[in-house]
Amino acid sequence: MTNETASMSASKRTSATSSPRHNQTARPALPHTPQQPTRSGSTSFASNTSPSPSFRSEDDAIIFEIGARWLRAGFEGSSAPVCVVGFGPEESRRAGDYRGWIQGSIGAARLPQPVNAEDWVRAYELWRPDSREVDLGLVEDKIERSFRETYNQYLLTDAGTSRLVLVLPSLMPHLLLSSLLSTLFSRWRFPSVTLLSSATMSATAAGLRSALVVDIGWAETTATAIYEYREMATKRTTRSMKTLMQETGRLLTGLASNAGHDTETPHEISVGFAYCEEVVSRFAWCKTEDHEAFNEASKTLAIPSPANPEQEYMDVPFSRLSEPTEKVMFAPGISEHELDDEEKSLPLLVYNTLLALPPDARGTCMSRIVFVGGGSRIPGLRHRILKEVSGLIDRHGWSPIRGKALERQRQRLEQLKLSAPKPPDDTQKPETNGEASSTDGDIVDPSKEVPEIDFVEQKLRRLNKEIPVPVQGVLREIESLGPWAGASLATSLKIRGMVEIEREKFLQHGLAGATRDTDHPVPDRRSGLRSGGDRSSWTLAGWA
Numbered sequence: 001m002t003n004e005t006a007s008m009s010a011s012k013r014t015s016a017t018s019s020p021r022h023n024q025t026a027r028p029a030l031p032h033t034p035q036q037p038t039r040s041g042s043t044s045f046a047s048n049t050s051p052s053p054s055f056r057s058e059d060d061a062i063i064f065e066i067g068a069r070w071l072r073a074g075f076e077g078s079s080a081p082v083c084v085v086g087f088g089p090e091e092s093r094r095a096g097d098y099r100g101w102i103q104g105s106i107g108a109a110r111l112p113q114p115v116n117a118e119d120w121v122r123a124y125e126l127w128r129p130d131s132r133e134v135d136l137g138l139v140e141d142k143i144e145r146s147f148r149e150t151y152n153q154y155l156l157t158d159a160g161t162s163r164l165v166l167v168l169p170s171l172m173p174h175l176l177l178s179s180l181l182s183t184l185f186s187r188w189r190f191p192s193v194t195l196l197s198s199a200t201m202s203a204t205a206a207g208l209r210s211a212l213v214v215d216i217g218w219a220e221t222t223a224t225a226i227y228e229y230r231e232m233a234t235k236r237t238t239r240s241m242k243t244l245m246q247e248t249g250r251l252l253t254g255l256a257s258n259a260g261h262d263t264e265t266p267h268e269i270s271v272g273f274a275y276c277e278e279v280v281s282r283f284a285w286c287k288t289e290d291h292e293a294f295n296e297a298s299k300t301l302a303i304p305s306p307a308n309p310e311q312e313y314m315d316v317p318f319s320r321l322s323e324p325t326e327k328v329m330f331a332p333g334i335s336e337h338e339l340d341d342e343e344k345s346l347p348l349l350v351y352n353t354l355l356a357l358p359p360d361a362r363g364t365c366m367s368r369i370v371f372v373g374g375g376s377r378i379p380g381l382r383h384r385i386l387k388e389v390s391g392l393i394d395r396h397g398w399s400p401i402r403g404k405a406l407e408r409q410r411q412r413l414e415q416l417k418l419s420a421p422k423p424p425d426d427t428q429k430p431e432t433n434g435e436a437s438s439t440d441g442d443i444v445d446p447s448k449e450v451p452e453i454d455f456v457e458q459k460l461r462r463l464n465k466e467i468p469v470p471v472q473g474v475l476r477e478i479e480s481l482g483p484w485a486g487a488s489l490a491t492s493l494k495i496r497g498m499v500e501i502e503r504e505k506f507l508q509h510g511l512a513g514a515t516r517d518t519d520h521p522v523p524d525r526r527s528g529l530r531s532g533g534d535r536s537s538w539t540l541a542g543w544a
Contacts, residue, residue, distance in 0.1 A: 061163035061491050062155065064147075065198070065484045066180070068125050068218040072484050073150045076165070076491040081484050083154035085146050087126040088273075092142070110306045114253070114268035117246040124273055125242075129219050131175045139176065140183045147184070160188040165497075167487045169215070170197045170231060170542040171222060177543060178511050185503050194491075195499040197542050199224035199231065201486030202372045206478050212365040213480075214350060214385075216375025218242050221346060223353040227361045231542055235353045237344050239328055241375050247324040248284065249276045255316055256306045271306045279303060283321045286329070286380035288387075325378060330388070347388035354389075355400055362398070363472040370480045386475050393475075498541045505538065514540045 065072040065081070069088075074081035085091065126142055127134050151159045164184070168177070184190055203211040203226050210227045221240045225232040249269040256271060269276075283301065301321070305312040326332060331345045339345070344352065350369070354362050371382050396402055480486070490497075505513050 059162070061165050061194075062157075063165045063167065063484060063487050063491060064150075065167040065487065066126075066143075067169075068127055071146050071150065073155060074484070074488065075155075076488050078488055079481065079485055083150060085150055086124075087142055087146065088124040091146075110256075111270050111272060114266070114270040117249070117267075117269055120249065120269050120273060121242060121245065125218065127176050129171070129173065131173045134176065136175070136179050140179050143180060143183050144187055147188075160190050163192065163194070164190045165194045165196060165487060165491050167196050167198050167201055167483050168543075169217075169222065170199065170224070170234065171220075171236060172543065174511055174543070181501065181506060182510075185506055190503060192500055192502045194497040195501070195541075195543065196483075196487050196490065196497055197231065198372075198483040199234075200226055200229055201483040201490065202370055202480050203229070203368075203486070204490055205482055205486030206368075206370050206480035208368050208370070208478065210361070210364045211368040211370045211478070212350070212353065213370045213372060214346070214376075216240060216346070216371065216373035216381075218374065221349065221373070221375070223349050225353055225357050225361065225365050227357075227364065232361055232365075233353055233356045235344075235349055235356070236342060237346070237349050238342055239331070239344075239346060241373070244284070244324055244328045244375070245273075245276060245280060247328050248280050249273075251320065251324055252276060252279065252306065255320070256314065275304075275306060275309065279321075281377075283318075284325055284378050285322050286325045286378055286384050287322050288380045288384055325381065329375075329381065330384070346385050347392060350385060350389050351392045355398060359398075364470070367471045367474055367476045369475065369477050371477065372480055372482055382477060386477060390475055499539065499543065501538055511540070514538055 061076045063074055063076060063081075069086060071085045071087070072081040073083055073085070127139055147159065151157060166180075181193060184193060199213040199215065199222070202213045202215070203209070208226075209229055213222075213224045213226060215222045215224070218241050220236050220238055222234060222236045224234045246269070249271055250266055252271045252275075253266050253269050257266075283303070299318050300315050301318045302313045302315055304310070305314040329346050331339065331343075336344075336348060339348075354366050357365060369386070371385075376382060
């Protein structure tokens with residue numbers, strides 16, 4: 001009996017094991033680790049494979065923001081780049097070169113001999129706006145090395161397997177743009193490269209469709225007016241962080257050689273670039289009308305001495321550290337007509353850009369001013385720029401006509417107004433029908449006091465009570481996450497950009513294969529990017 005029972009139970013276990021239906025309900029599933037969700041929302045995976053440890057999908061685009069000194073890279077959908085890579089001598093060292101660790105944390109603060117200001121910064125920048133002074137072969141080698149190290153050390157993926165998006169300034173020379181694209185397409189097998197304007201992406205990162213983007217960059221400062229994601233006007237000036245670094249280097253050279261005494265600023269620089277950049281990033285500031293700032297300016301600051309920064313310190317008046325910013329960014333004591341069109345101060349740059357816009361676009365952009373770039377982090381600089389722009393508006397209005405003849409005409413009109421006889425007093429006149437007297441006794445026409453009623457405007461306001469009225473006509477600053485974050489947001493929408501360069505077409509024709517858009521396709525109001533159309537030919541759009 002016992003043997004029959006055992007055989008029957010064994011047969012039942014065999015049948016339950018062989019039946020798929022009984023296999024699902026016979027015993028509970030073993031505990032396991034759930035799969036990590038991907039960014040695309042797909043949770044399906046094979047039963048014999050382990051869960052994916054990455055949140056990144058394979059079809060996510062890789063975004064590179066390339067500037068004159070820095071390269072930022074990361075994946076679409078992220079709020080910040082994965083890495084920031086420079087183009088200085090420290091990033092160009094070969095294997096076995098340990099000079100960066102031998103010289104200390106802030107490098108060689110004192111140079112063996114003074115050098116020219118232009119030669120002092122040449123080794124730390126990738127390109128210059130003037131293509132005649134650029135070694136294109138060296139630029140291509142630096143770009144190739146930076147991309148290769150970024151993929152191998154930070155992105156940890158194969159180059160050429162994902163879509164590539166480049167965020168570039170729209171004023172980039174065609175020669176440099178051609179060298180950049182030639183390097184990418186010839187060294188790696190990218191199927192296509194999408195170009196996005198840094199100014200438009202800065203406005204996108206601020207949640208705006210229209211803005212005035214002031215980019216205080218390395219080689220130049222640009223003011224770009226964007227209306228409905230289109231660049232309406234762009235103006236530039238050479239007053240930028242490069243000029244500020246050179247002026248600060250001259251100031252520190254004079255202070256170090258004369259033990260802090262007030263002397264004339266030398267023409268050559270003898271302090272190290274890394275030391276000067278550290279001083280600018282920590283202590284550079286701009287004067288404002290705040291009384292506390294003036295009280296702080298009377299104090300003395302102890303900074304590491306360029307001769308021996310690890311042990312010795314040098315006393316510097318805090319007010320002296322604001323002089324380079326004051327001299328470079330605002331050009332005090334110089335009249336507007338004495339400055340070249342590309343040497344205007346930053347307040348004049350912003351004012352002239354707004355002046356070049358139509359009235360409706362001007363009222364929208366002046367209420368949405370976005371400051372980006374390395375110079376926007378200087379304390380007090382943005383407040384000072386807006387303050388002086390407001391003063392220019394009060395002084396000149398929105399008329400481009402000005403000069404000595406116009407000032408003499410205004411003075412003559414004011415004198416005529418003061419010398420004109422006053423009208424007789426009408427206090428004794430009786431009131432008439434349809435007229436009402438004011439508190440001063442003057443006869444006032446009621447039609448001039450009561451504003452006209454716009455019934456259409458009142459009906460629209462009743463129908464759209466919950467729609468907020470947009471702010472226009474006042475100077476206002478809005479914060480932005482930067483061009484890289486805006487490109488990450490726009491790329492994650494999976495919309496094809498207005499400039500998408502295919503590999504085969506570029507290798508055949510280069511930039512000459514780009515055609516100029518004569519139809520001017522209307523972009524999507526929500527994204528500002530072209531969502532369709534013929535791709536038989538491509539255009540450079542803002543880079544044309």
